[in-house]
Amino acid sequence: MTALKIRELKAQRSKLSHEATAIMQTATDASRAMTPEEETKFDAVMAERDQLDSTIERAERLLDDDRQGVDDIPDDGRPDTRNSEAQTAAWNAYLRNGRAGLSADHARALNAGNDPEGGFLVAPEQFVNQLLADVDDMMPIRGLATVQRLTMAESLGVPTRDADLDDAEWTSEVGTGSQDDALRFGKRELRPHPLAKRVKISRTLLRKGTMSPEAIVRERMAYRHGTAQENAFMTGDGNQKPLGLFTVGNADLGGITTSRDVDVPTDGTNFVHNSTDGFAADALIDAKYTLKSQYHRRARWLFHRLVLAEVRKIKDANDQYIWKAGLGDAQDTILEIPYVLSEFAPSTMADNDYIGMLGDFSFYWVVDALQFEIQRLIELYAETNQVGFIGRMESDAMPVLEEPFVRLQSNDTVA
Numbered sequence: 001m002t003a004l005k006i007r008e009l010k011a012q013r014s015k016l017s018h019e020a021t022a023i024m025q026t027a028t029d030a031s032r033a034m035t036p037e038e039e040t041k042f043d044a045v046m047a048e049r050d051q052l053d054s055t056i057e058r059a060e061r062l063l064d065d066d067r068q069g070v071d072d073i074p075d076d077g078r079p080d081t082r083n084s085e086a087q088t089a090a091w092n093a094y095l096r097n098g099r100a101g102l103s104a105d106h107a108r109a110l111n112a113g114n115d116p117e118g119g120f121l122v123a124p125e126q127f128v129n130q131l132l133a134d135v136d137d138m139m140p141i142r143g144l145a146t147v148q149r150l151t152m153a154e155s156l157g158v159p160t161r162d163a164d165l166d167d168a169e170w171t172s173e174v175g176t177g178s179q180d181d182a183l184r185f186g187k188r189e190l191r192p193h194p195l196a197k198r199v200k201i202s203r204t205l206l207r208k209g210t211m212s213p214e215a216i217v218r219e220r221m222a223y224r225h226g227t228a229q230e231n232a233f234m235t236g237d238g239n240q241k242p243l244g245l246f247t248v249g250n251a252d253l254g255g256i257t258t259s260r261d262v263d264v265p266t267d268g269t270n271f272v273h274n275s276t277d278g279f280a281a282d283a284l285i286d287a288k289y290t291l292k293s294q295y296h297r298r299a300r301w302l303f304h305r306l307v308l309a310e311v312r313k314i315k316d317a318n319d320q321y322i323w324k325a326g327l328g329d330a331q332d333t334i335l336e337i338p339y340v341l342s343e344f345a346p347s348t349m350a351d352n353d354y355i356g357m358l359g360d361f362s363f364y365w366v367v368d369a370l371q372f373e374i375q376r377l378i379e380l381y382a383e384t385n386q387v388g389f390i391g392r393m394e395s396d397a398m399p400v401l402e403e404p405f406v407r408l409q410s411n412d413t414v415a
Contacts, residue, residue, distance in 0.1 A: 192394035351412035
């Protein structure tokens with residue numbers, strides 16, 4: 001059973017639930033019990049809905065088993081890799097020679113829906129998983145973030161705590177404490193948005209390279225998609241793209257608000273550290289302890305390399321560098337906390353510019369849709385003996401809680 005059919009069954013179940021609710025609400029609104037006729041109809045609707053629940057559960061289990069290849073076991077007990085190998089072979093043939101290199105069976109295996117012009121094919125799941133793993137390794141935020149893969153749902157709802165309860169109360173054995181209605185939960189939707197990138201590869205390299213065509217295309221696609229995502233992870237506005245760490249959030253947008261900003265004294269170009277204009281080292285200490293201690297274990301500083309160069313020059317009030325070099329396999333640290341670099345983090349120090357961040361980046365969530373499409377451009381780059389590939393994937397990301405983050409903001413204190 002397909003995912004589309006399962007969604008149709010769920011829509012039928014939802015309709016039955018509304019119907020049962022309406023029957024009960026009619027009696028409730030009239031301040032009476034249901035009549036025998038209403039009870040009979042209500043029970044029939046609920047029985048039909050229960051049957052649908054069972055059907056949906058079994059269908060989802062079978063679909064999940066099929067996705068994971070649970071039943072692809074031959075008689076000798078070993079995992080059956082024939083289908084995967086055939087699909088990989090078809091994929092490499094397509095990358096090298098286009099559709100002309102595919103048999104009819106291979107073309108059907110790689111098709112995604114109706115493809116009248118023969119332009120798009122869906123990459124094998126193994127290819128997609130490896131591409132996403134390569135992107136994770138290339139870009140620091142993805143490597144630290146919580147990454148979710150969506151296979152069926154269109155979006156991922158992330159519960160967020162908008163207000164919290166007071167502390168528990170000491171009470172007697174039979175006491176339950178006073179009622180507290182302060183707890184409120186919101187919900188932010190992570191919905192993968194389309195992202196497309198084009199790469200050009202030499203025809204000769206595809207035919208004669210020591211690497212497989214799959215590896216060549218995947219490496220280039222991973223880099224191009226990775227840099228585009230990393231840029232959005234830093235400063236994306238959340239409109240059909242990820243919501244960035246350095247984008248100012250609000251009640252409607254979500255994200256990190258200005259309440260998590262700490263000023264760092266600068267002269268517009270460099271950090272300052274003197275008794276007149278302020279000590280940048282003091283500001284970094286403030287940032288560290290603005291972050292609650294439970295986040296320190298997994299926290300990282302985040303800087304652009306040009307800003308990090310300035311951080312390395314910072315001295316405390318006793319004219320001692322705050323930088324601490326790691327020994328052996330230990331990482332270099334700033335105030336005992338390691339750092340990561342991103343080329344897409346802010347790199348200027350004008351007044352009110354963001355210049356860095358401290359945070360537990362596991363609270364930055366990335367959601368990927370596993371379907372990945374490749375279009376092969378046959379004639380466009382023929383004069384230069386190249387083949388173009390357009391890769392399309394879907395992804396979204398955002399901070400799901402602002403408390404684990406502290407942003408550093410430039411404060412031009414020098415007149």
